Amino acid sequence: MALSPLFHSNLPSLQFVLLVSIFIFSGSLYASDDPHLSLDYYASICPTxxxxxxxxxxxxxxxxxxxxxxxxxxxxxxxxxxxxxxxxxxxxxxxxxxxxxxxxxxxxxxxxxxxxxxxxxxxxxxxxxxxxxxxxxxxxxxxxxxxxxxxxxxxxxxxxxxxxxxxxxxxxxPTADEGLVSIISKFLYQGLSVTDTAALSGAHTIGMARCANFRARISGDFETTSDKGPMSETYLSNLKSICPAAGGGDNNVSAMDNITPNLFDNSYYQILLRGEGLLNSDQELYSSILGIQTKQLVVKYAHDPISFFQQFSDSMxxxxxxxxxxxxxxxxxxxxxxxxxx
CATH class of the missing domain: 1.10.520.10 (Peroxidase; domain 1)
Incomplete structure (x- = not known):
């Protein structure tokens, strides 16, 4: 049986390693602790x-x-x-x-x-x-x-x-339906590591997503990654009522973190562990076969909010x-x- 798009990649592992290596090198050219930036830049000229x-x-x-x-x-x-x-x-x-x-x-x-x-x-x-x-x-x-x-x-x-x-x-x-390899490459290009990718994605613990950005996910891979329990089925049913497979509704929205949508916490990662990430780009962090490191980070941040907060601060x-x-x-x-x- 063919793998679903969420688990399938046309890039063999060796190519993925080479891609990452290339972008680690090139990405280092883009991010810097620039000497022009300082904590006290406005201390005397605009202290308030x-x-x-x-x-x-x-x-x-x-x-x-x-x-x-x-x-x-x-x-x-x-x-x-x-x-x-x-x-x-x-x-x-x-x-x-x-x-x-x-x-x-x-x-x-x-x-x-x-x-x-x-x-x-x-x-x-x-x-x-x-x-x-x-x-x-x-x-x-x-x-x-x-x-x-x-x-x-x-x-x-x-x-x-x-x-x-x-x-x-x-x-x-990065876009909502993008695969993990492409997402990581875009972060690496900016000088941001795989760890930064996983931590900064945690910003999706707040905010909303448009139906147009999660329609393909709930119509396809959501059932593949979720545990198919009663709560998961209810959640999926609610999402499909917000975002019909056809007939418009592109601008209808749903919280990316349906547990605590207005609180910045680590529940985003707990949702990914259940396979219920709203966006394909989010669930890829945990479910992609290429996401060995990102999967470990999702598990870590899901169980250790202090580590998530520390890394998110550093990555920001x-x-x-x-x-x-x-x-x-x-x-x-x-x-x-x-x-x-x-």
């Missing part, structure tokens, strides 16, 4: 910036806990294209094609209004000093804390890019330190996060 961002995020998360996931996702999508340079925030203009309409972004990113509000507050206090890229990176950290997640120090000093890349946004960002610092060298030379501090300064 962290307080301002935290207070604004508190208001946003209190008004709707889902806003935390929107900001974290926005940060991730920014850093995977040209580094963490605020390029994802740029609107299309006559002379610039932004990243917002790229296929991984167009129906996925909704946190722009939040960053606009924070930027306006920061500008009123410290005009022309704090980059949109830094605001987004700090806000993502605060978002995680406000829904129960861990703290980490955020190095700052990024500049905003004057460019964006629709092409890189389309190519670099690495993510935030993916730099765009050009922005330090040619970048700016945008007055409006949506447009390059004129």
């Amino acid at each position: 910036v962290f307080d301002i961002i935290r207070k604004e995020m508190e208001c946003e998360v209190l008004s709707d806990p889902r806003n935390a996931a929107l900001v974290v996702r926005l940060h991730f999508h920014d850093c995977f294209v040209q580094g963490c340079d605020g390029s994802v925030l740029l609107d299309d203009t006559i002379t610039l094609q932004g990243e917002k309409k790229a296929s991984p972004n167009i129906n996925s990113l909704k946190g722009f209004r939040i960053i606009d509000k924070i930027k306006n507050k920061v500008e009123s206090e410290c005009p022309g000093i704090v980059s949109c890229a830094d605001i987004l990176t700090i806000a993502a950290r605060d978002a995680v804390i406000l829904v129960g997640g861990p703290y980490w120090d955020v190095p700052v000093g990024r500049k905003d890019s004057k460019t964006a890349s629709f092409e890189l946004a389309s190519a670099n960002i 610092v690495k993510l935030g330190n993916i730099t765009n060298p050009d922005s330090f030379t040619n970048g700016e501090v945008r007055k409006n996060c949506r447009f390059v300064n004129t």
Whole structure:
């Protein structure tokens, strides 16, 4: 009997090892602990910036806990294209094609209004000093804390890019139906390890997914990976009512963590152990035959929330330190996060 797509790969093990080796080498060129970034960059020129961002995020998360996931996702999508340079925030203009309409972004990113509000507050206090890229990176950290997640120090000093890349946004960002080899390769390309891949995927313990992104999963591999118990069958039935196999409903949503959707914890990994991950890209971490290391990490984080929190914090610092060298030379501090300064 043929293996289901979730368990099948056209890449033999040797090719997978070679692929990983290549991307480990090339990925190291993209992430760095850049000397331009420091913890005290704003200490003398805008000492209140962290307080301002935290207070604004508190208001946003209190008004709707889902806003935390929107900001974290926005940060991730920014850093995977040209580094963490605020390029994802740029609107299309006559002379610039932004990243917002790229296929991984167009129906996925909704946190722009939040960053606009924070930027306006920061500008009123410290005009022309704090980059949109830094605001987004700090806000993502605060978002995680406000829904129960861990703290980490955020190095700052990024500049905003004057460019964006629709092409890189389309190519670099992992998608919901992607296989494990491809997902890992995209993380390695950014200088992020397999461990970082497994830990950062844990951000899906908060947030929602559109029916269009999990329809294929619940119509196919979900029953293969789940234990088929009464609770699993009820969950699948509910998902199919939200997301019919045909007849529309693409924009209907479901929590990626159906246990504690508004709490940042390790239940995401416990769901994967039961084979009930909502997205194929999530379940692949545990169920793919190529995921020997990721499977071990899923088990570890499912049983040890402290280890998950520690690694997630470390991995988020690495993510935030993916730099765009050009922005330090040619970048700016945008007055409006949506447009390059004129």
